[in-house]
Every structure is written in C-alpha cells, then in structure tokens.
C-alpha cells in the first residue's frame with residue numbers, strides 16, 4: 001500500500017512512488033471541496049492512496065483555487081495539477097490579470113495541463129456566453145503558445161466549444177474531454193482530434209445509459225478515469241460528497257462495460273493518463 005506522504009519538491013521522490021506501481025489508479029480530474037483546509041486535503045490524498053489511487057490531478061477552476069492545488073502538487077508524490085478558469089467562474093474575468101498569472105503558474109512544479117476550461121450552456125445564466133468564449137479563447141491561445149495539454153469542460157456546448165478548439169489550437173494539440181456526456185456523433189468529431197476521454201461516477205447511474213453508450217465506443221488507448229469530486233459520487237454513494245478514493249467503483253463499472261479485467265483497466269487507464277500528462 002502506497003501512502004502519499006508529504007515530500008519536498010524532489011523529482012526523485014515524486015517519481016519513485018509511481019514507477020513500480022504503474023497499474024494503480026489515476027484520478028485525472030478531481031477538486032477539493034470548498035473551503036477545504038490543508039489538513040482535510042491531506043486526509044483526502046491519504047485515503048485515495050489507501051484505495052490504490054496513487055495518481056491525482058487537482059483540476060483548477062479559478063484564480064482562487066489554483067494556489068492551494070499548486071502547493072499540494074509541489075509537496076505530494078503522485079499529485080499533479082492543472083491551472084485554468086472554468087466557464088462558470090468567468091464573472092470577474094480580466095485577461096490582463098488572468099493570463100499573466102496562469103502563464104507564471106505553468107512554470108510551477110507538477111503543473112501538467114491548462115484547465116478546466118470550456119463552455120457551459122447548462123448554467124449560462126450565471127456566466128454570459130461572450131465572456132465564457134473570451135476566456136476560453138485566451139486560455140487556448142496560452143496553451144497553443146506553450147504547448148500545454150488542455151482539459152476541456154463542454155456542457156451542452158459542443159458546437160461552439162469544438163469550433164473554438166479548432167480555431168485556436170493546432171490539430172494535434174492534446175485535449176482531455178472531461179466528463180464526456182454528449183452522444184456518438186460528438187464523440188466521432190472529438191476523436192478526429194488528439195483527444196482522451198475521462199469518465200466518472202455517472203457511468204454507475206441507473207439512467208445514464210447515454211453515458212455508457214459512448215463509454216463503450218472510446219478506443220481503449222484514449223480512455224482515462226476521473227471522479228470530478230466532490231461532485232458525481234458513484235453508486236452507492238450517490239448524493240454524498242465524492243472523493244478520489246471512489247475511483248475503484250468507477251473503474252469496476254467501466255471494466256464491466258468494456259469486458260476487461262479490473263486490473264487491466266487500471267493498468268491501461270493509468271498508462272494513458274501518464275502518457276497524456278507527460279509524467280515520466
């Protein structure tokens with residue numbers, strides 16, 4: 001059992017825990033709960049490791065939540081982070097402040113992607129579409145300029161999101177489509193780009209056959225796991241706060257849907273995550 005004990009920013013310590021355990025799980029998209037203390041974060045990271053989830057990516061959503069994620073990634077083996085402004089966090093978006101800050105953070109230890117960024121029409125009342133699009137464009141340009149993989153949040157917004165990605169990024173730019181919930185036609189369009197797809201606890205929801213339908217179509221070398229904690233806890237914890245320790249439940253259902261042994265599913269999704277985020 002690997003325990004995620006705090007480490008100074010040592011690349012050697014960082015790698016040595018993961019290399020011999022490459023078949024363990026990687027949660028490619030998780031968040032700390034609101035107002036999470038550092039002590040509470042330590043517990044979440046430790047409980048994940050005890051559940052064999054030894055790789056975590058803390059996905060940034062705003063200039064407010066990135067600093068804590070950056071600090072945890074810099075001091076914990078197996079913890080990585082992405083930096084970015086979520087489409088529903090753009091109310092006070094100011095490119096002159098945000099983009100230089102994000103650019104500076106890209107140089108911090110274990111920052112492996114820009115995200116989660118994208119468009120969200122489900123809650124569009126809380127974030128005007130024009131500002132969402134501006135923030136997305138600016139962050140995609142930063143990703144293109146720096147060659148950084150991108151984590152995409154697209155909710156009821158496929159057409160515009162896909163169009164802006166095509167407009168702002170080179171065709172082969174690495175993209176993670178997080179919590180993919182569109183249909184086979186949209187999947188086919190994303191598959192033409194350099195994409196991976198992360199599936200979460202929704203795969204266990206009784207009525208989510210539409211999610212399982214595309215899950216069965218994703219090529220196995222482009223599939224990764226996520227929790228999107230503290231949201232979307234898998235059955236039987238649905239409705240409760242989610243955490244990375246629940247990844248094995250998600251993996252179990254995905255393995256069943258794909259007809260693979262659980263260990264094989266864990267091995268290949270972790271390898272895909274490490275390759276995508278360029279973790280050596």
Ligand SMILES: [Zn+2]
Nearest residue numbers: 029059116228
């Ligand atoms: Zn998220």
